[in-house]
Amino acid sequence: MSATEHLNLADVTLAYGETEIVHNVSLTLKHGEIGCLLGPSGCGKSTLLRSIAGFEPVKAGEIKMLGRCLSSQTENVPTEKRNIGMVFQDIALFPHLSIADNIAFGIKDWAKSEQAKRVAELLELVGLPGVEKRYPHSLSGGQQQRIALARAIAPKPDLLLLDEPFSGLDANLRETLVPEIRDILKHESMSAILVTHDQMEAFAMADKVAVMMQGEIQQWGSAFNIYHEPKTRFVADFIGLGEFLKATIIDEFSVDSALGCLKGDEPLRFPAGTEVELLIRPDDIQHAEDGPLRGTIVKKWFRGSHYLYHVELEHGEVLPCITACHHDHGVGEMLGLSVELDHLVVFPLCDPETGVCDLQEAEVVQAQVVNA
């Protein structure tokens, strides 16, 4: 175990009966890091989380925390002996207990004075000082979720597992609560794993994100890496608001597309002439009146601080483009565009008949625009 390695999953395979749900998943979380399992419904996120909690035995592989084996084919440490805290979507505070008693539930064996001190400290931390004597029903949903968090971290567990803890809350509340919860966990140096299908939540909360599909981790990396350097087409498609633009490899460094010639500073491994798809993120295309490209707005979405436009170029290619919200243009208007691409992300073309892509075939290099 390396000095900073906290949680380690090695080739974990999980099954319900004969049906394998999670296949050969490996990941490592460092101490104090927040990881996130992100993926579409049914991809196995909760099953994987439940196995870390000790509710599901592993079919193969190993789960280790702080160097100790928690699960393997021959070992299954019971949940209550794992020193893991949990917060679920269903807040499930004890309605008949005061807030103080709820928070102190897992530390009843502490001295009374220590319990009271920890409860007060946590209430301060979650921004609800002084509510010790109140009951759960007198708090809002967001406040209750903060108390559920305080209850889970009161005993200072080695790991906190959060299964869709924000999904029952409205969007505005989520937006403010998620970074607050991250700050609280960081303050406590708490290692944690969050399950969510909401990428904005994952980005706001996690140091590392695992993008899962059909029981496999497609990519485990920082939000930045996953967004800008997706390793598979699924990740590129699932994350962000990307569009795929048809392109042709010119030589080992260059790709030609409706944006012109884009040159990377690392060699591409496709031969010249290969038809590929180039990933374009909305932030890669900027509105610039006298920019080198022009296109017609075909769709537009108001996103509060900005507009997202879909702009159609002369030959029908559609590009996403984000502008500040004072640049309010109508559908049908022409927009000048410039290309601000940092990363050249190229995929082999999907099979036009089956639509199937080779998921492992992404080619990601740092790009430099030389002609657009």
Ligand SMILES: Nc1ncnc2c1ncn2[C@@H]1O[C@H](COP(=O)(O)OP(=O)(O)OP(=O)(O)O)[C@@H](O)[C@H]1O
């Ligand atoms: N107890 C169970 N017995 C049999 N199959 C199950 C059981 N629990 C879950 N599954 C199946 O395992 C697969 C993965 O489920 P899981 O809940 O882990 O997915 P998820 O990614 O967390 O989905 P969601 O985001 O919808 O909660 C699904 O096909 C589900 O139907």
